[in-house]
Amino acid sequence: xxxxxxxxxxxxxxxxxxxxxxxxxxxxxxxxxxxxxxxxxxxxxxxxxxxxxxxxxxxxxxxxxxxxxxxxxxxxxxxxxxxxxxxxxxxxxxxxxxxxxxxxxxxxxxxxxxxxxxxxxxxxxxxxxxxxxxxxxxxxxxxxxxxxxxxxxxxxxxxxxxxxxxxxxxxxxxxxxxxxxxxxxxxxxxxxxxxxxxxxxxxxxxxxxxxxxxxxxxxxxxxxxxxxxxxxxxxxxxxxxxxxxxxxxxxxxxxxxxxxxxxxxxxxxxxxxxxxxxxxxxxxxxxxxxxxxxxxxxxxxxxxxxxxxxxxxxxxxxxxxxxxxxxxxxxxxxxxxxxxxxxxxxxxxxxxxxxxxxxxxxxxxxxxxxxxxxxxxxxxxxxxxxxxxxxxxxxxxxxxxxxxxxxxxxxxxxxxxxxxxxxxxxxxxxxxxxxxxxxxxxxxxxxxxxxxxxxxxxxxxxxxxxx
Numbered sequence: 001x002x003x004x005x006x007x008x009x010x011x012x013x014x015x016x017x018x019x020x021x022x023x024x025x026x027x028x029x030x031x032x033x034x035x036x037x038x039x040x041x042x043x044x045x046x047x048x049x050x051x052x053x054x055x056x057x058x059x060x061x062x063x064x065x066x067x068x069x070x071x072x073x074x075x076x077x078x079x080x081x082x083x084x085x086x087x088x089x090x091x092x093x094x095x096x097x098x099x100x101x102x103x104x105x106x107x108x109x110x111x112x113x114x115x116x117x118x119x120x121x122x123x124x125x126x127x128x129x130x131x132x133x134x135x136x137x138x139x140x141x142x143x144x145x146x147x148x149x150x151x152x153x154x155x156x157x158x159x160x161x162x163x164x165x166x167x168x169x170x171x172x173x174x175x176x177x178x179x180x181x182x183x184x185x186x187x188x189x190x191x192x193x194x195x196x197x198x199x200x201x202x203x204x205x206x207x208x209x210x211x212x213x214x215x216x217x218x219x220x221x222x223x224x225x226x227x228x229x230x231x232x233x234x235x236x237x238x239x240x241x242x243x244x245x246x247x248x249x250x251x252x253x254x255x256x257x258x259x260x261x262x263x264x265x266x267x268x269x270x271x272x273x274x275x276x277x278x279x280x281x282x283x284x285x286x287x288x289x290x291x292x293x294x295x296x297x298x299x300x301x302x303x304x305x306x307x308x309x310x311x312x313x314x315x316x317x318x319x320x321x322x323x324x325x326x327x328x329x330x331x332x333x334x335x336x337x338x339x340x341x342x343x344x345x346x347x348x349x350x351x352x353x354x355x356x357x358x359x360x361x362x363x364x365x366x367x368x369x370x371x372x373x374x375x376x377x378x379x380x381x382x383x384x385x386x387x388x389x390x391x392x393x394x395x396x397x398x399x400x401x402x403x404x405x406x407x408x409x410x411x412x413x414x415x416x417x418x419x420x421x422x423x424x425x426x427x428x429x430x431x432x433x434x435x436x437x438x439x440x441x442x443x444x445x446x447x448x449x450x451x452x453x454x455x456x457x458x459x460x461x462x463x464x465x466x467x
Contacts, residue, residue, distance in 0.1 A: 027254065027255040027256075027257050028254060028255075028256065028257065029256075029257050029258070029259040030250070030252075030256045030257070030258065030259060031258075031259045031260050032173075032174075032177055032178075032258070032260040032460075032461070032464075033260075033461055035173060035177055035246070035249075035250050035256070035258075036170065036173055036457075038250040038251065038252070039169055039170075039173050039249060039250060040166070042250070042251040043169060043249075043251075045165065045169075046162070046165060046166060046169060049158075049161060049162040049165050050162060052158050052161070052162070053155070053158045053159050053162050055158075056151075056154050056155040056157075056158035056159075057155055059151050059154065059155070060151045060152050060154070060155040062151070063147060063148045063150075063151035063152070064148060066137075066144045066147060066148060067144070067148075068136075069134050069135060069136030069137075069312075070134065070135050070136070071132065071133070071134045072132070072133050072134075073130070073131075073132055073318075074130065074131055074132075074133055075128075075129070075130040076127075076128070076129050076130070077126070077127070077128050078126075078127040078128075078129075079125060079126050079127075080123065080125050080126075080127065082125060083122075083123055083124055083125045084122045084123040084325070085122060122323060122324045122325040123321075123323045123324075123325050123326075124321065124323055127321060127323075128319070128321060129317065129319060129320055129321065130317075130318045130319045131315055131316060131317045131318055131319075132315070132316045132318065133313075133314070133315050134312075134313065134314045134315075135311055135312070135313050136311060136312040136313070137309065137310075137311045138310045138311055138312060138336075139307075139308070139309065139310040139311075140304060140307075140309055141303070141304030141305070141306070141307025141308070141309065142300045142301075142303070142304045142307070143300070143301045143304035143305075145300075146297040146298075146300040146301045146304070147297075147301065149293070149297045150294050150297045150298070153290045153291075153293045153294045153297070154290075154294065156286075156290045157287050157290040157291065157294075160283040160284075160286045160287045160290065161283070161287065163283040163455075164283040164284055164287070166457075167283070167452040167453070167455070167457070168452075170448065170451075170452045170457050170460075171445075171448060171449050171452050172249065173249060173250075174444065174445055174448035174449075174460075175445055175448075176242070176245050176246050176249050177246060177258055177260070178258070178260075178262060178441055178444050178445065178448075179242050179245070179246075179441070180239065180242045180243050180245075180246050180256075180258050181258050181260070181261060181262050181441075182242075182262065182437055182438065182440075182441040183235070183238050183239040183241075183242040183243075184239055184258075185262070185437045186235050186238070186239075186434055186437060187232065187235035187236050187238070187239045189235075189430050189433045189434055189437070190228070190231045190232040190234075190235040190430065191232050191235075192430070193228050193231070193232075193426050193427065193429075193430045194225070194228040194229055194231070194232045196405075196426050197221070197224050197225040197228045197423065197426055198225055198228075200221055200224070200225070200409070200412075200419070200422050200423075200426070201218075201221040201222055201224070201225040203221075203412070203413065204217060204218045204220075204221035204222075204412075204419055205218055205221075207412075207413070207415075212415050213415065213419070217418060217419040218419070220418070220419040220420055220423070221419045221422075221423075224419070224423040224426075228426075243255055243256065243257075246258070260464055261464070262437065262440040262441055262444055263440065263444065263463060263464045264388055264391050264392075264440055264443055264444075265388070265443075265447060265463045266388065268381070268384060268385065268388070268447070271377070271378060271381045273454075274377050274381060274450050274453070274454050275374060275377050275378070277454035277455060277456060278373060278374075278377050278453045278454045278455070279370060279373065279374065281454065281455035282373060282453060282454075282455065283455075284369060284373070285366065285369060285370060285373070288362055288365060288366040288369060289366070291362050292359060292362045292363065292366070295355060295358045295359040295362055296359060298355040298358065299352065299355040299356055299359065301355075302348065302351040302352040302354075302355045303352055305341065305344060305346065305348045305351070306341065306348060307341075308338055308339060308340040308341070309338070309339040310336070310337070310338050311336070311337050311338075311339075312334070312335070312336050312337075313334070313335055313336075313337055314332065314333065314334040314335070315332065315333050315334075316331060316332040317329070317331050317332065373453070376453065377450065377453055377454075380446050380449050380450050380453070381446070381450060383442065383446045384443055384446035384447055384450065387439045387440070387441075387442040387443035387446060388439075388443050390435075390436075390439040391436055391439040391440050391443060394432060394435060394436040394439065395436075397432050398429070398432045398433065398436060401425070401428050401429035401432045402429060404425050404428065404429075405422075405425040405426060405428075405429050407425075408421045408422045408424075408425040409422055409425075447460065447463055448460060
């Protein structure tokens with residue numbers, strides 16, 4: 001069963017006009033649901049977290065490319081000390097050739113041949129080449145798959161960070177939004193006190209003129225009325241400040257008047273329901289779970305440094321030049337390579353121990369976070385119950401204060417009570433009203449926090465909607 005404050009509007013028409021004049025030239029109503037949609041759409045910190053999620057999605061997709069080969073187009077220019085060449089005269093058979101022992105006629109025939117150029121350049125001194133090279137890892141000891149899994153978990157973590165930020169903003173909005181509602185109702189209460197003391201001051205003036213009360217009694221009525229006007233102005237200023245905070249939160253250029261009133265929910269769902277939903281869906285726990293998975297993959301990566309790597313490679317020459325070596329060199333080659341780590345200076349064993357320690361640390365942190373979260377849910381639930389009990393318990397006190405004020409006013413008109421008695425009765429009734437409104441406010445904030453913690457923010461509106 002849902003109970004609401006009796007008056008569906010926050011102020012009289014005159015007071016609404018005054019508040020709008022104080023805050024802005026324009027004032028429009030906004031429900032809590034509308035305000036929440038405005039926060040989701042326009043809040044900069046949420047937008048920043050959404051960008052972080054988009055970034056992590058891009059990094060997750062980029063990590064999948066580790067399964068593909070790496071292909072490069074390369075170009076090289078090399079200058080050698082001298083060309084790579086071969087002089088036939090340096091060959092042993094030709095170097096020791098002696099024509100003096102041959103027949104003179106044959107010597108005359110062979111002699112010109114010995115004067116021919118004997119140097120052959122296999123390469124030029126300046127070498128320019130270009131080629132396409134490819135490397136395709138086939139086995140990396142599990143490191144490639146672990147890196148892809150880490151990118152995926154980081155994307156999940158970014159999404160949970162955004163969800164937790166949204167929960168925090170939901171609580172902030174509830175405090176600010178219903179804080180404006182509370183400030184408005186407190187201002188209305190003080191305005192009622194001011195109106196009541198104004199009537200009392202007029203009655204006191206008439207009774208003084210008729211000689212029924214002393215001059216000091218009329219002064220007491222004047223002073224009380226003046227103080228009530230000061231209190232009303234102070235309450236209006238508090239409302240203005242609260243409304244400015246709401247305007248800033250929903251990014252409104254005009255004064256926002258909340259259209260959702262404070263309420264009380266007598267049939268709060270069971271504590272176990274909030275507890276189970278919170279422990280199963282709270283983003284903070286999911287973040288720790290994601291970090292735990294990342295730590296496990298870091299262990300895999302650290303252990304993978306002990307494993308060999310198997311890869312395919314290939315090269316295709318696009319341009320080799322016009323040298324003799326380039327002419328006879330093959331245009332392409334492919335192969336399979338294996339790299340086995342023997343001695344590594346990266347501290348493999350220490351990294352494995354560090355990754356395992358991180359995994360253990362996250363486990364302890366999660367266990368403590370789960371206990372703290374359970375305590376927070378139960379504490380908030382008890383606060384909601386306590387505020388509801390206070391609100392309901394003050395109902396009879398409010399009725400008593402109204403009757404007491406009626407009696408004091410009647411007694412004063414008959415000369416049986418002092419002006420101070422009437423003022424005390426007015427202030428007592430106002431204090432009871434304010435205390436009851438404050439209890440409703442704390443009840444609403446506790447419910448908003450419970451729904452945020454349990455991830456059921458969409459269900460919050462069910463507490464104040466008419467069936």
